[in-house]
Amino acid sequence: xxxxxxxxxxxxxxxxxxxxxxxxxxxxxxxxxxxxxxxxxxxxxxxxxxxxxxxxxxxxxxxxxxxxxxxxxxxxxxxxxxxxxxxxxxxxxxxxxxxxxxxxxxxxxxxxxxxxxxxxxxxxxxxxxxxxxxxxxxxxxxxxxxxxxxxxxxxxxxxxxxxxxxxxxxxxxxxxxxxxxxxxxxxxxxxxxxxxxxxxxxxxxxxxxxxxxxxxxxxxxxxxxxxxxxxxxxxxxxxxxxxxxxxxxxxxxxxxxxxxxxxxxxxxxxxxxxxxxxxxxxxxxxxxxxxxxxxxxxxxxxxxxxxxxxxxxxxxxxxxxxxxxxxxxxxxxxxxxxxxxxxxxxxxxxxxxxxxxxxxxxxxxxxxxxxxxxxxxxxxxxxxxxxx
Amino acid sequence: xxxxxxxxxxxxxxxxxxxxxxxxxxxxxxxxxxxxxxxxxxxxxxxxxxxxxxxxxxxxxxxxxxxxxxxxxxxxxxxxxxxxxxxxxxxxxxxxxxxxxxxxxxxxxxxxxxxxxxxxxxxxxxxxxxxxxxxxxxxxxxxxxxxxxxxxxxxxxxxxxxxxxxxxxxxxxxxxxxxxxxxxxxxxxxxxxxxxxxxxxxxxxxxxxxxxxxxxxxxxxxxxxxxxxxxxxxxxxxxxxxxxxxxxxx
Numbered sequence: 001x002x003x004x005x006x007x008x009x010x011x012x013x014x015x016x017x018x019x020x021x022x023x024x025x026x027x028x029x030x031x032x033x034x035x036x037x038x039x040x041x042x043x044x045x046x047x048x049x050x051x052x053x054x055x056x057x058x059x060x061x062x063x064x065x066x067x068x069x070x071x072x073x074x075x076x077x078x079x080x081x082x083x084x085x086x087x088x089x090x091x092x093x094x095x096x097x098x099x100x101x102x103x104x105x106x107x108x109x110x111x112x113x114x115x116x117x118x119x120x121x122x123x124x125x126x127x128x129x130x131x132x133x134x135x136x137x138x139x140x141x142x143x144x145x146x147x148x149x150x151x152x153x154x155x156x157x158x159x160x161x162x163x164x165x166x167x168x169x170x171x172x173x174x175x176x177x178x179x180x181x182x183x184x185x186x187x188x189x190x191x192x193x194x195x196x197x198x199x200x201x202x203x204x205x206x207x208x209x210x211x212x213x214x215x216x217x218x219x220x221x222x223x224x225x226x227x228x229x230x231x232x233x234x235x236x237x238x239x240x241x242x243x244x245x246x247x248x249x250x251x252x253x254x255x256x257x258x259x260x261x262x263x264x265x266x267x268x269x270x271x272x273x274x275x276x277x278x279x280x281x282x283x284x285x286x287x288x289x290x291x292x293x294x295x296x297x298x299x300x301x302x303x304x305x306x307x308x309x310x311x312x313x314x315x316x317x318x319x320x321x322x323x324x325x326x327x328x329x330x331x332x333x334x335x336x337x338x339x340x341x342x343x344x345x346x347x348x349x350x351x352x353x354x355x356x357x358x359x360x361x362x363x364x365x366x367x368x369x370x371x372x373x374x375x376x377x378x379x380x381x382x383x384x385x386x387x388x
Numbered sequence: 389x390x391x392x393x394x395x396x397x398x399x400x401x402x403x404x405x406x407x408x409x410x411x412x413x414x415x416x417x418x419x420x421x422x423x424x425x426x427x428x429x430x431x432x433x434x435x436x437x438x439x440x441x442x443x444x445x446x447x448x449x450x451x452x453x454x455x456x457x458x459x460x461x462x463x464x465x466x467x468x469x470x471x472x473x474x475x476x477x478x479x480x481x482x483x484x485x486x487x488x489x490x491x492x493x494x495x496x497x498x499x500x501x502x503x504x505x506x507x508x509x510x511x512x513x514x515x516x517x518x519x520x521x522x523x524x525x526x527x528x529x530x531x532x533x534x535x536x537x538x539x540x541x542x543x544x545x546x547x548x549x550x551x552x553x554x555x556x557x558x559x560x561x562x563x564x565x566x567x568x569x570x571x572x573x574x575x576x577x578x579x580x581x582x583x584x585x586x587x588x589x590x591x592x593x594x595x596x597x598x599x600x601x602x603x604x605x606x607x608x609x610x611x612x613x614x615x616x617x618x619x620x621x622x623x624x625x626x627x628x629x630x631x632x633x634x635x636x637x638x
Contacts, residue, residue: 076604082415100606105416296416355585381587388434388601 051311072097079106082297087304091140093130093289099350101293102130107139108294113305116141119312124325130289130348140291141312145323146254147287147346148191148198150276151239157248160187164249168279170199174221180248181228189234189241189250192226196361201349202280210357210375210382219364219371226365239264242273249276254288254322265335266320275338279345287346356381403619410612425613435614437590438598441503442572442618445594446625449507450567454560456511457518462548464519465526482516489513490580503591509577514570518563525559526552561633568625572618575600 068086070078076097078086091098101107110116120128120138127142150173152164160183164176173195180188203215226232238250243264265273277285292311294304315321319329320336322343330336357378364374413421429435464475481489489509497505529552537543537551553560575596582588586601595618602610 073604076606079606080415080603080608097604097606104606104608105414106606107416353586355587380590384434384587384593385601388432388598 051314079295083295084297084299086295087298087300088307089293089295090143091291091293093287093291093348094351096351096353098291102133102139105133106296107137108296108298108301108304110138110141110294110305110308111136113312114309115312115316116309119316122316122324122326124323124344124346126284126287126347127289127323130350131291140293141308141315142289142291142323143311143315144290145287145343145346145348146289147277147285147322147342148194148251148253149278149285149342150249151242151252152249152274152276153242153245153247153272154274155272156187156245160184160248162248165274165276167276168283169281170195170202170278171218171221173278174218174225176249177225177232178228181225181231183248185229186231187248188231189238189247190232191234191251191253192232192365193358193362194253195232195251196222197351197358198278198286198349199280200357200361201286201351202278202282202284204352204382205280205282205347205349208382210378215375216371219361219374223365266331266333271334273335275335275342277342277346282347284345284347285342286349287343289348352382352385356385406612406615409608410616413609415608425609426617429610429613429617432610434593435595435598435610438593438595441591442594445507445510445571445574446568449510450564450571452507453511453514453518453567454564457515457522457563458553458560460515460519461522461526462552464523466548466552478519479516481513486513486576487580490577493577494581494583501589503589506574506578506581506592509581510571510574513577514567518567521559521563521566522556525556529555557636558633561629561636565626565629568629569622572596572622 072095075089075095079089079097079101089101091101093099116138119141120131123131123142124145127145131138131140131142133139150164150167154165157164160180162176162179162183167173167176173190177188177190199218203218207215234251237252238247239252241247242250279285292308294301294308298304315323318324320331321329322339325344327340330340360369360374360378360381363369364371369377409415410425411420411422413419413424460478489512493505493509497508533551533555534547537547542550572595574594578588578592578594578597579585582592586597586604587593588597595614599611599614599618602608602614
């Protein structure tokens with residue numbers, strides 16, 4: 001009899017704990033510290049921290065920000081475990097789980113947060129699409145968007161008889177790289193890894209398999225180019241050499257807020273420089289974005305809402321943000337207008353894990369596997385990733 | 389009582405929560421969809437592949453492991469004296485860190501495009517505990533039983549087949565169950581063997597990969613449904629094993 005009562009007691013405790021867990025939707029504002037998670041970038045987090053400090057200065061509420069950099073798997077664990085101690089996430093479109101935050105509803109809807117609706121409505125349509133789910137819920141607010149493009153010194157390029165501005169597909173770029181190499185070795189720079197990444201994300205918008213003549217041609221032509229010289233392995237900002245007439249063109253990555261490095265071109269004297277995006281057959285360059293989203297289980301929902309509202313308000317008043325669709329918020333210099341045209345037509349591509357294709361592609365370029373092996377393995381991994 | 393509380397807090401309550409998550413559409417909106425997640429999971433071709441590979445490991449590698457462990461234990465207990473010198477070698481895989489073992493295995497067998505190295509790694513890692521358990525069981529057999537058997541004319545191989553092995557059937561059954569449960573935990577070894585990728589060759593894609601990948605995709609419902617399915621599968625195997633053991637003992 002005693003053991004029966006003990007069993008009933010334990011069962012009751014278990015059911016109580018389970019039901020508590022099922023109804024855990026606390027929105028209490030009790031802590032004096034908000035936790036902001038990010039998976040990669042220090043630059044962005046510092047800018048957001050400074051905006052936070054500015055906000056705290058305005059509101060005088062006495063809150064602190066505690067940023068924490070987490071690997072993707074730990075960030076996924078925080079989200080899935082409904083950890084109430086994390087308040088805001090800084091998510092990159094290149095995080096493999098970024099798309100699923102929207103797709104699986106793992107966000108706090110921001111529709112009624114002041115200034116957020118106005119901000120999202122003011123953004124480019126492609127940014128709105130990425131920030132809103134199928135039911136019209138605003139799942140995150142964009143804080144940064146970037147597009148890779150080629151910066152061309154048109155004066156130098158015309159001397160070399162290279163009309164880079166006509167390039168639109170990755171295969172076109174490869175053709176111009178060959179021409180530039182024939183003109184002068186080292187007169188161009190490509191960031192190979194990102195060139196592959198962006199080209200493949202564009203390709204996957206319209207294709208479900210890599211076993212196509214288009215992909216084979218791209219892979220084989222790129223392999224021929226990577227053996228020419230080391231100019232395909234550029235990974236820095238080459239604005240200086242281009243400005244000093246040392247280059248015909250270079251691959252510019254608009255990856256971080258702090259490393260744009262293009263301000264020098266923001267004048268009408270800089271009309272000898274042109275911006276060439278890789279649009280692919282869809283006519284739309286691949287964009288990268290960073291978003292803030294609120295943990296739906298945060299203990300500090302109210303403060304997190306206030307912070308997001310503040311960021312949205314600030315972003316609404318930014319000039320040359322490349323997030324807002326209103327052209328009046330941009331300088332009227334030619335370079336900025338060209339960039340505006342590039343961003344206007346962009347699409348945010350949520351990344352697939354690098355191990356699905358990128359690493360295989362690099363192995364193929366390094367001669368470690370044949371094109372047929374690379375294609376069949378990439379198709380297998382892509383299907384597994386998409387359908388498991 | 390303390391262990392009951394520990395099991396309840398760390399195993400039973402989380403299990404019921406996972407069961408609950410497997411019956412809803414989303415852990416954020418929480419609408420009941422009952423068995424839809426299970427139907428989707430069972431219809432998923434990669435879940436089927438993972439289940440097939442996990443069962444194949446049990447069907448092929450576990451019998452080999454148990455047979456080898458039994459032979460080695462017999463030799464250690466009754467047979468070749470020289471093998472006793474190697475006793476430590478059979479236990480060594482248990483104390484070698486998994487990462488080191490996987491690294492050695494990967495270096496040795498990277499050119500083999502087959503599931504065989506993973507099976508061999510599983511056998512190598514688990515044979516130590518099986519040998520220890522079986523040798524302990526053999527050492528508990530009363531010597532008078534052997535003397536009586538010898539008087540009846542049973543010696544050598546016949547003695548072990550007819551007398552020794554049947555006596556330790558409960559231990560063999562327990563070791564088999566332990567190995568089956570361990571076979572569901574082969575993920576760590578496989579993950580490291582294939583260089584830390586979440587997408588191994590099809591033949592090595594087991595249930596843990598399916599669950600781990602769905603976890604990284606924030607697909608809690610697939611994860612929960614497949615976890616519950618796996619736990620039920622393990623439960624059935626354990627109950628089946630215990631029933632067989634009891635029937636054989638009677």
